[in-house]
Amino acid sequence: MLKDFVKQDYQTGDELKNRIKEERAHLAALQMKIKEAGLPVMVIFEGWNAAGKGALIGKVIRNIDPRFFKVATMDRQPSEEEKRYPFLYRYIKEIPEAGKFRFYDTCWMNEIVNDIIDGKLNEEEYQKKVHSINVIERQLVDNGYLVLKFFCHISQKEQKKRLENLESSKDTKWRVDKEDLKQNKNYEACLDVFERYLDDTNESRTPWYIIDATDKKIAELEVLQFLNQGIDIALTNQKMNVPILQNTFPMEKITKLSEISLKDKTLTDEEYDKELDRLQKELRDLGNKVYRKKIPVIIAYEGWDAAGKGGNIKRITEALDPRDYVVEPIASPEPHEKARHYLWRFWTRLPKTGHITIFDRTWYGRVMVERLEGFCSENDWRRAYxxxxxxxxxxxxxxxxxxxxxVQIDKDTQLERFTDRQNTPEKQWKITDEDWRNRDKWDLYETAIDEMIAKTSTTFAPWYVLESVDKKYARIKALKIVIEQIKKRL
Structure with a gap:
């Protein structure tokens, strides 16, 4: 890609100035269309050190209302704190809201290629990270984002000249560090690493645009042309359905909810108290090991209204050090959450290594309440599995x-618990009109839940059904499963 790069032949002088002026005006006009259409735009600049990425961003954003964009500088390596989260975590936190731009002065490419050049990333880790990047870029585009990727290309000779110019002045000398000089000295080796990464992440939905950064005006024109063209196409295609990808993950065998027996799933008070004490002590010890070995734990709860999720969660948290866990109650998304990829609000709530996050309702709202209440399109929820x-x-x-x-109960048990809540003053806060409306759609929800479990009960993250007509039974079962899964990981 870089080795085969051919410079475009542009006229200079007034013709070049006029074309830049036209593209600037076009971008200025497009920003209101982006806002009205709710199109989030990610513009990623990568390239050689001293290629002028920052200056290019500065020229582009001059044509945009400052209220509609932010610039994220991601050129540093992750901090020790950031390393305690998944690789993509710090980047996904920065994705823009609908109707706004986010410009990246380097993004995930920079971290990967630097680690390869420094010998910190083996082949298996490289392949894994490249796969993660291709997946998240595709997901972003499928969920309505425009992702544009520019690589600013200059020759070794041009890079050396720019570095020498910077070093020649005491006001700019600080901008040149040993990494810049090392890159220029090892230009050919770095070129091979860049070339491979660009080839491995050059997908049809998110292609790379190689920018000739030797001439700053030509570079600006090329970026503006590709940016405007990309926005025009994205606005035209915004309402088009996205292909539903076939599941390629190994799945667990599942049972429909209606076929799960709730009979005899009970415990006496004596059995419950004895087991609860034993299991909580065991979980407390495992929680300490999880912290020491820096293993993140995610416990996700879904279930029928009044099924007993809250009490179940409480029996798990009672066993844990309060400094090591957090419970995330998930309600309807806030406006700033709704304006982003639906998984964003869960990415930003993930536990760091050694900590536990318990989700009281989860990302599965996409294929349940959002599906049934029409909060997303059919294409959206079918793609979500x-x-x-x-x-x-x-x-x-x-x-x-x-x-x-x-957390599974039957309709009769739910009605009994709803009625009890409604008739007990101190419990009335637990029952809402929405709970009754959802109950009327029990059969529709059951169909959606069966499909959800069938399509997302993977071998690496299977579903566990807690029979909760007797809440005590469900609590003990949950504790046993959490303990078993942590032990397996340890």
Whole structure:
């Protein structure tokens, strides 16, 4: 890609100035269309050190209302704190809201190629990270993002000249460090690494645009042309359905909810108290080991309203050091969350290594409530099964333990608990009109849940059903499963 790069032949002088002026005006006009259409735009600049990435960003953003963009500088290596999260975590935190731009002065490419050049990344890790990048870039585009990737290319001779010019002035000398000089000295070796990465991540939905950065005006024109063209096409194609990818993950055998027996799934108070004490002590010890060995744990709860999720969660948290866990109650997305990829609000709530996050409702809302209440399109929720599996695989590959619970009761038990809540003053806060409306759609929800479990119960993150007509039975079962899964990981 870089080795075969052929410079474009542009006229200079007034003709070049006029073309840049036209493209600037076009971009200025497009920003309101982006806002009205709710199109989030990610513009990633990569390239050689001293190629002028920062200056290019500065020229482009002059044509955009400052309220509609932010610039993220990601050229540093991850901090020790950031290394305690999945590789993509710090980048996904920075994705833009709908209707806004986010410009990246380097992004995930920079971290990977630097690690390869420094010998910190082996072949298996490289392949894994490249796969993660291709997956997240595809997911972003499928969920309505425009992702544009520019590589600013200059020759070894040009890079050396620019570095020498910077070093010649005391005001700019500080901008040249040993990494810049090392890159220029090892230009051919770096070129091979760049070339491979660009080839491995040059996907049809997110292609690379190689920018001739030797001449700054030509570079600006090329970026503006590709940016405007990309926005025009994205606005035209915004309402088009995205292909539904076939699941390629190994799945667990599942049972429909209606076929799960709830009979005889009970415990006496004596059995419950004895088991609860024993299992909580065991989980407390495992929690300390998880912290010491820096293993992240994710426990995800879904279930029928009034099934007993809250009490179940409480019996797990009672056993844990309060400094090492957090419970995330998931409600309807806030405006800033709704304006981003639907998984963004879960990416940003992930536990760091050694910590435990318990989700009271999860990303599966996409294929349940959002599906049934029409909060997303059919294409969106059908596509989500595979996207969720990819998300969970990313977390498991990072080293996380994922335990997913569906808390199961029957309609009669739910009615009994709803009625009790409604008639008991201190419990009335637990029952809402929405709970009754959801109950009316029980059969529709059951169909959606069966499909959800069938399509997302992977071998690496299977679903566990907690029979909760007797809440005590469900609590003990949950504790046993969490303990078993942590032990397996240890």
């Amino acid at each position: 595979n996207e969720i599996n990819e998300f969970e695989k990313e977390l498991v590959d990072f080293g996380a333990v994922i335990v997913k619970f569906w």
